[in-house]
Amino acid sequence: MAMLEVKNIGISFGGLKAVDNFSLTIEKGQLYGLIGPNGAGKTTIFNLLTGVYKADHGAISLDGKELTGKSTIEINQAGIARTFQNIRLFKDLSVLDNVKVGLHNHHPYSTIEGIFRLPRYYKVEKEMNARAMELLKVFDLDKECDYKASNLPYGKQRKLEIARALATDPKLLLLDEPAAGMNPNETAELMDTIRFVRDHFDMTVLLIEHDMKLVSGICEKVTVLNFGQVLTQGETSEVLNDKRVITAYLGE
Numbered sequence: 018m019a020m021l022e023v024k025n026i027g028i029s030f031g032g033l034k035a036v037d038n039f040s041l042t043i044e045k046g047q048l049y050g051l052i053g054p055n056g057a058g059k060t061t062i063f064n065l066l067t068g069v070y071k072a073d074h075g076a077i078s079l080d081g082k083e084l085t086g087k088s089t090i091e092i093n094q095a096g097i098a099r100t101f102q103n104i105r106l107f108k109d110l111s112v113l114d115n116v117k118v119g120l121h122n123h124h125p126y127s128t129i130e131g132i133f134r135l136p137r138y139y140k141v142e143k144e145m146n147a148r149a150m151e152l153l154k155v156f157d158l159d160k161e162c163d164y165k166a167s168n169l170p171y172g173k174q175r176k177l178e179i180a181r182a183l184a185t186d187p188k189l190l191l192l193d194e195p196a197a198g199m200n201p202n203e204t205a206e207l208m209d210t211i212r213f214v215r216d217h218f219d220m221t222v223l224l225i226e227h228d229m230k231l232v233s234g235i236c237e238k239v240t241v242l243n244f245g246q247v248l249t250q251g252e253t254s255e256v257l258n259d260k261r262v263i264t265a266y267l268g269e
């Protein structure tokens with residue numbers, strides 16, 4: 018069974034068909050790339066997959082579970098987590114607390130237990146601290162756990178965003194332009210991080226990226242989007258050498 022199965026989804030904004038009849042199958046453990054020119058509809062697809070937008074038609078399922086029409090919270094609890102094109106950390110919170118925000122989905126205590134500091138509050142907080150530190154260690158961020166998130170260098174903020182997404186214990190991780198704004202060294206390190214996340218967490222990853230070096234370096238399969246529609250999809254090396262892709266995307 019596929020991890021993600023998307024069948025003919027679409028959405029229009031006014032007269033503009035931002036995404037039209039989009040289908041995609043991603044197998045468990047795959048590292049999958051979604052590429053295409055600016056405005057092709059890539060982020061809109063992430064917004065459809067995570068329930069930020071509701072599709073006008075079509076169906077989405079994750080690991081055999083129907084997600085069509087579900088809310089962002091339900092979809093996150095079902096196992097899809099994401100990062101954003103522009104980093105969206107809680108800038109004034111500590112590095113540790115940013116990860117703990119992700120953990121709250123799965124380690125709840127009631128408001129009453131929290132306000133009155135009942136035993137369950139301390140138990141859950143202890144578990145969350147331990148799990149958050151474990152995740153930070155994986156990303157080599159444990160020594161900076163007390164730093165304000167905004168004080169981390171850019172590359173580490175990206176890592177922290179990935180750690181926070183993983184804290185929700187997803188089956189599918191969506192990364193929206195993870196290499197945006199990174200220098201070549203940071204990008205190379207990010208490629209290692211993404212490979213590590215897939216292997217260490219047994220994760221399935223779908224990423225949007227303009228950096229073709231990253232895409233060809235780590236993605237096994239790619240879908241190319243153009244004007245909201247699939248131009249082609251398949252093995253990365255074949256797709257990136259496809260004349261239509263070179264014409265539409267690379268502008269040659």
Ligand SMILES: Nc1ncnc2c1ncn2[C@@H]1O[C@H](COP(=O)(O)OP(=O)(O)OP(=O)(O)O)[C@@H](O)[C@H]1O
Nearest residue numbers: 030033035053054055056057058059060061062102
């Ligand atoms: N909420 C919205 N309302 C109106 N139009 C929208 C909305 N969201 C996206 N669009 C439009 O849908 C189209 C696709 O946008 P989208 O951001 O998905 O493209 P993209 O492929 O992610 O581009 P980029 O690579 O520049 O991030 C664009 O024309 C955009 O203006």
